[in-house]
Amino acid sequence: MNITRENRDALNAVVKVDIAKEDYSDKVEKILTDYRRTANIPGFRKGHVPMGMVKKQYGKAVLVDEVNKLLQDALNKYLTEEKLDVLGQPLPKTQDSIDWDSDGFSFEFELGLAPEFEVELKSKKAITQYIIVADSKMIDEQIENIQKQYGKLVSQNAVEKDSEITGTFKNEAHEIENTITLTLDKFKEKSVSKKFIGSKVGDIISLETKGLYNDDHDLMHALKVNHDKVHGLDIPVTFTITEINKRELAELDQELFDKLFGKDVVKSVTELKEKIKEDAEKQFAQQADQKLLNDVTEYLVDSTKFDLPAEFLQKWLQTAGEKPLDVDQAKEEYEKSEKSLRYQLIEGKIITDNKVQVTIEDIKNHAKEMIKGQMAQFGQLNPTDKELEDIAARVLSNQEEARRISEQLISQKLLKLYKEKANLKVKEVTYENFVKEAYSKK
Structure with missing residues (x-):
């Protein structure tokens, strides 16, 4: 067997693999001999089929299979030994026909070679490495969220700025009817929040979906419509109030600290903020x-x-x-x-x-x-x-x-x-x- 390479340029090469009869003949002969021992052909006892008949029936298929195995093994070994850094996989060049009755075969493969280059880690312009700190505003907001989460709901007669309002969005023409609990801080415009202030259970608020929320995903959740429908949605809806509550904040005490972090891990508000x-x-x-x-x-x-x-x-x-x-x-x-x-x-x-x-x-x-x-x-x-x-x-x-x-x-x-x-x-x-x-x- 002989393998040669022609570099077309720095990124492309062609490898030629020449396979001679002595590279595959012994292996093919052995496989055919094994076939002869086990072949079941009508008119012949098992193990007594003439070798000529075995070669005629199986010879070419065995030859093709063995040459292909030999070719792949040789090519892989060559790429490894030559330490060629190839991209993708070798591509066999198209051949008009292969004469499987000849004693030797030649195959060509195109290779895409990885480029040679250097990497400079230090950029001329500095890249920003952010160190993110939790400021007091964020910590206080997080504490308030915790207090709300573990607090209790107290019923209200009328909507106030910090109320939790349960009700149903509705538009019959667009088959929208969805019950949710909302807070006024989610609305994009203050004018919308003002419509709710002072409202009571049973009141119906008329709204427009365009510009109702800052984020279309909030509107999608509120109306329970799909992602495609919500973008650019501009229709009137009503919101019927069914329940008004205010969330009473939980006390910042040891019972709450233990619920959050385990017994005695945090023992004061100062330690809570640090945690x-x-x-x-x-x-x-x-x-x-x-x-x-x-x-x-x-x-x-x-x-x-x-x-x-x-x-x-x-x-x-x-x-x-x-x-x-x-x-x-x-x-x-x-x-x-x-x-x-x-x-x-x-x-x-x-x-x-x-x-x-x-x-x-x-x-x-x-x-x-x-x-x-x-x-x-x-x-x-x-x-x-x-x-x-x-x-x-x-x-x-x-x-x-x-x-x-x-x-x-x-x-x-x-x-x-x-x-x-x-x-x-x-x-x-x-x-x-x-x-x-x-x-x-x-």
């Missing part, structure tokens, strides 16, 4: 880290320039999926996935250059910590090592779950690397300002 701040900022840190990861990724894709074997990849996409694609469909699919492919290559380069590794032990330890946290939610605070080991083994026997954990750990290690090596400027903000800065439309 809320600590828990909130842990959650905020995850959001800030994800934002940083997204921003660094965007910078890397935009700043790391290299060419791809686009023509090859589009050709490969035509046959790579479950359904074949035509030329235009493959081009469209390539354009949609190009950015993702670029980042995969950049990420792979960063991982290789910086020796970022995730070991089996890392994956197992992460799984055990994850399981420990889940068990704690159900009151199992001190599981034994054996329990954790056994559950982790079951979890990691699922290859998809093991892969997901491995990807999480890689992301964590990359994030740590970016914090160490990227050009970052740290900015401390409240959550409200973080949302405005990080997710407002540019």
Whole structure:
């Protein structure tokens, strides 16, 4: 067997595999001999079928199968030994016909080669690393929400600013009739809230759906209509009041603290505020880290320039999926996935250059910590090592779950690397300002 490669350019190559008779003849002969021993052909005793007849009936099929196996094994071995970083899969070049009666065969494969490039982690313009703090306003709002959640409802005769109002939205023509409990702070305009103030049970309020809420999803929930119908909905509705209540706030006492966090974990309002701040900022840190990861990724894709074997990849996409694609469909699919492919290559380069590794032990330890946290939610605070080991083994026997954990750990290690090596400027903000800065439309 002989394998040669011709590099067409830096991103495209053709590999030629020449297979001689001596590469496959012994294997084919052995298989046919085995067939002869077991073949059931009318007129011949088992094991006494003439070899000529066996070759005539099975010879070509066995030859084709063995040559294809030999070809794939040889090609895979060649790519590994030559350390060729290929994109997609080798594509066999079209051959008019193969003469399976000849003694040797030649096959050609097109290769798309990964580009060579360097990654510069330090951007000229600093990337913002947000540190989100829970300010006193947020903490006080959270405490009030807790007090409302654990408070009790007191019936009212008339609607006040902070009432909880139960009633039914209705529009017969559009078959809308939905009963909900609402609060006045959800409405977009103060003029709408004023219509409710002083109203009593049995009163009917006339409203317009256009501009009723800030968010269409709130209107969708209020009217119980689907997502497509709610956008741009401009119809009159009535709201018939059936119940008016005021929520009496729960006392900030030890009984409430114990309900929230367990016995004696929090013993004062000061400690409650500290606990809320600590828990909130842990959650905020995850959001800030994800934002940083997204921003660094965007910078890397935009700043790391290299060419791809686009023509090859589009050709490969035509046959790579479950359904074949035509030329235009493959081009469209390539354009949609190009950015993702670029980042995969950049990420792979960063991982290789910086020796970022995730070991089996890392994956197992992460799984055990994850399981420990889940068990704690159900009151199992001190599981034994054996329990954790056994559950982790079951979890990691699922290859998809093991892969997901491995990807999480890689992301964590990359994030740590970016914090160490990227050009970052740290900015401390409240959550409200973080949302405005990080997710407002540019």
